[in-house]
Amino acid sequence: MALENIINRIIDDAKKKADEIKGEARVEADQVVDEARKKAKSLKGNILAETEAEAKKEKKRILSLARLEAKNMVLAQKRAVINTVFDKALKRLKSLTDDEYSDLIKKMLLKVGIENSEELIVSSDDRKRINNEFLKEINKALKSQGRKGELRFSDEKREIEGGFILKKGKVEFNNSFSVLAEAVREDLEPKIAESLLGV
Numbered sequence: 001m002a003l004e005n006i007i008n009r010i011i012d013d014a015k016k017k018a019d020e021i022k023g024e025a026r027v028e029a030d031q032v033v034d035e036a037r038k039k040a041k042s043l044k045g046n047i048l049a050e051t052e053a054e055a056k057k058e059k060k061r062i063l064s065l066a067r068l069e070a071k072n073m074v075l076a077q078k079r080a081v082i083n084t085v086f087d088k089a090l091k092r093l094k095s096l097t098d099d100e101y102s103d104l105i106k107k108m109l110l111k112v113g114i115e116n117s118e119e120l121i122v123s124s125d126d127r128k129r130i131n132n133e134f135l136k137e138i139n140k141a142l143k144s145q146g147r148k149g150e151l152r153f154s155d156e157k158r159e160i161e162g163g164f165i166l167k168k169g170k171v172e173f174n175n176s177f178s179v180l181a182e183a184v185r186e187d188l189e190p191k192i193a194e195s196l197l198g199v
Contacts, residue, residue, distance in 0.1 A: 082192050086181050093177050094162050098129050105130055105164060108175060109138055112166060114147060119154035121165040121172075127157070130164075 096104065109120075122130050135151060143149035154167055160176035167173075 082185075082189055085192055086185065090161060090177050090181060101126075101129050101162075102134055106134070106138060106141070109151070109164070109166075110141055110145070112173060112175065114142060114151055114166065115168075116148050117150040117152065119156075119167040120151055121154045121156055121158050121167055123160050123162075124157050126162065126164075127153075 093101075093104070120130075120135070132153075135153060139149035139151055141149075142151065156167075158165060158176075161178050163176035163178075163180060165172050165174050165176065
């Protein structure tokens with residue numbers, strides 16, 4: 001019986017030790033699980049914060065691109081309106097009656113610095129409007145201003161859209177309507193934009 005008691009005591013001690021080890025393991029396991037939960041929560045918070053920061057950056061980038069695109073669209077529309085204004089102005093100049101057109105070209109020619117025997121280059125269409133009779137009038141007006149009045153037509157013709165080119169030797173002064181329009185465009189664009197678009 002003493003042996004049986006000893007065995008039972010050893011078994012009881014083993015059970016107690018096992019229970020003790022189980023308890024300690026449970027506490028340790030709970031601590032590990034708790035720590036894992038805390039880490040997961042922290043990681044979740046970090047991931048959410050990073051995701052939120054990335055989302056904010058992406059939103060900012062998309063808004064910036066949208067604003068830039070909108071600005072470009074507005075600029076394109078302004079440019080289209082201004083182009084239309086200039087196109088209409090050129091068409092209007094080309095659609096002047098022969099007398100109105102001749103008067104305009106005459107005023108333009110008398111304002112440029114014609115000195116001696118420059119050559120006048122016009123388009124083949126304008127040669128119908130600006131003929132030899134017109135040239136005689138210009139030379140007469142030039143003489144009345146104290147100039148030589150020896151302007152003559154060049155044998156050369158250019159396909160310009162109205163206006164003229166004045167040639168002196170190898171130097172040319174382009175007074176075609178399209179070149180003159182481009183020359184004043186930079187100054188006029190803001191005024192046109194303000195007048196038409198309220199910008």
